[in-house]
Amino acid sequence: MTFDRLKDFIREAMTGLGLPEADAMTVATLMAEADLQGSDGHGVSRLPQYARRIKAGGFNVRPNITVVHEHASTALLNGDNGMGHLVMKRAAEIAIEKARTTGIAWVNSQYSNHAGPASLYASMPLKHDMIGLYFAVGNANHLPPWGGLDMLLSTNPIAAAIPAGDEKPIILDMATTVAAYGKVKSKALRGETMPEGWMIDRAGKPLTDPKRADEGMLLPLGGMEAGYKGYGLAMIIGLLAGTLGGAAMGRDVIDFNHDDDSVTHTGQAVAAINIAAFGDVAIFKASVDALVRDFRNSERMPGVERIFVPGERSHATRATRMRDSIPIPDALMRGLDQVADDLGMQRLA
């Protein structure tokens, strides 16, 4: 599947679902970008769920996204329950514009929704020679507080994007759990068991059967040994992305995988840091290049073929998929056919 064909399919579906043409194009471009870079759990695979939710009235297809509070370097956006892609693209644009003059800016959202992979928004400041940061409250709680049993936290992701010179930008995008919940679902679909360390059951014992995922909880980053650190990170990210903007956090988070119509009141935050405010941009980029090369050329452990910096695999996937094609698994293609049939549009393939 080519990037352009995939994007066009999503755009047509979004228009059919009621989004204005320009918004449909924005969402389609970001969703197809997610697939292009290998964020398969956050791209077109979400389209059937989005379509279901829109039909159930869970998303506002014609949101009036407004700035609720604004200062020289901050803003709070009310997403009016529109698709998160629209809200967070706007948030990143505002952050970039403000950081141009003040050096840094930070924009929170409220009444936003699932926006796809965190890296998309952290990467938006890159072409303006800015560093991007992104924090989000995930759309389902799979994590209790450390030592607890009540699911009060999501896998709250953090992303950071750092411009380089000749090298590709460094892009970190990680859930604060050992494994993202999407990886558990993939294991279940493939009929495989999970390694010990991804999940535990309510007695604290390792849970390795992904079909029993509902009986257990994800382990925060750090696992049994140091999971209190991942727990702490997930909580702080939730406070920054959710509570700070008056959005849902903790018990107020809606499990949008099992609920198509409640307003999720999702919160995210994006920051842009203007490198020029701290010195010469070319010198900064040269330093990043040198660092990447030092890392790549490090002596390797036995059996290690290559050392990667964060984002390098995504850059490679992007190049391969742009040249060849974006793979669409059969089960997903059937779901997309259903969406197309429902909307009376041409199937993807």
Add this chain to the structure above:
Amino acid sequence: MTFDRLKDFIREAMTGLGLPEADAMTVATLMAEADLQGSDGHGVSRLPQYARRIKAGGFNVRPNITVVHEHASTALLNGDNGMGHLVMKRAAEIAIEKARTTGIAWVNSQYSNHAGPASLYASMPLKHDMIGLYFAVGNANHLPPWGGLDMLLSTNPIAAAIPAGDEKPIILDMATTVAAYGKVKSKALRGETMPEGWMIDRAGKPLTDPKRADEGMLLPLGGMEAGYKGYGLAMIIGLLAGTLGGAAMGRDVIDFNHDDDSVTHTGQAVAAINIAAFGDVAIFKASVDALVRDFRNSERMPGVERIFVPGERSHATRATRMRDSIPIPDALMRGLDQVADDLGMQRLA
């Protein structure tokens, strides 16, 4: 040992070592605060090392700390190789002042030095109803890139402090490794072995003898299963705290535990986020209180007595030590006696 007596001892030592009276008081207060809150590896235990370094000419005792670059919401401070406590206190003050009007501010340092526990600086914005963030390049590389063998990263810590209402503030302060290097040193001193998962040797096998620490490397947060995440965090923090401010990162980091006279060119970053820029401060604090209570009251796993939020143990330690006393281990007391004798001042006890 009372807080006041300890602070006074450090202040006198710092004055004896050549710091101006006001600077000696600043450093002493922050170092004694570190001990008070239980950050034992970053308080008075560092005094013998600091004294040695000052005598070797490794710290500038009368630095001219200057603002190199400044925008409405950012600044870069040149610490003139002064003690890190002085540089980062100034950095936090500037960030707070700027965030008052612009909503957020971010200040980097260059030519700074070890500044004690990250939480001290992340906490400074709290009393101004601001959130604090802090990032630092550690002062010794103990971590290779994921899959590599060359020590190119430190345990680069991240700290975040979030104001609450009736509850104590939430304060996260963590190294991006499974265990901080100080914990390894403590195990060696006590003749204990380390649990598997803290360190590996150069063949990738678990290393549990802390006396052989020099033969191995710390595992990044996430351990064998997901250590690439901790590695990614450590790298991003190093880029934000070091590279962004033109400070040392990667191969340029000086191991200040084994080098008393080279300029470390340490970089840190501190940010202040003004909660009032995003909405009503009282509502924010009430939300944080509610969240803390939900977490605390979560159903617990078998064998768990209490659920903690980040910072809660430090708050408790602070209260206990303020009421009773700050414990000084014998070996440390002998080191402090030596400092006192060298400077011709009264011993601590």
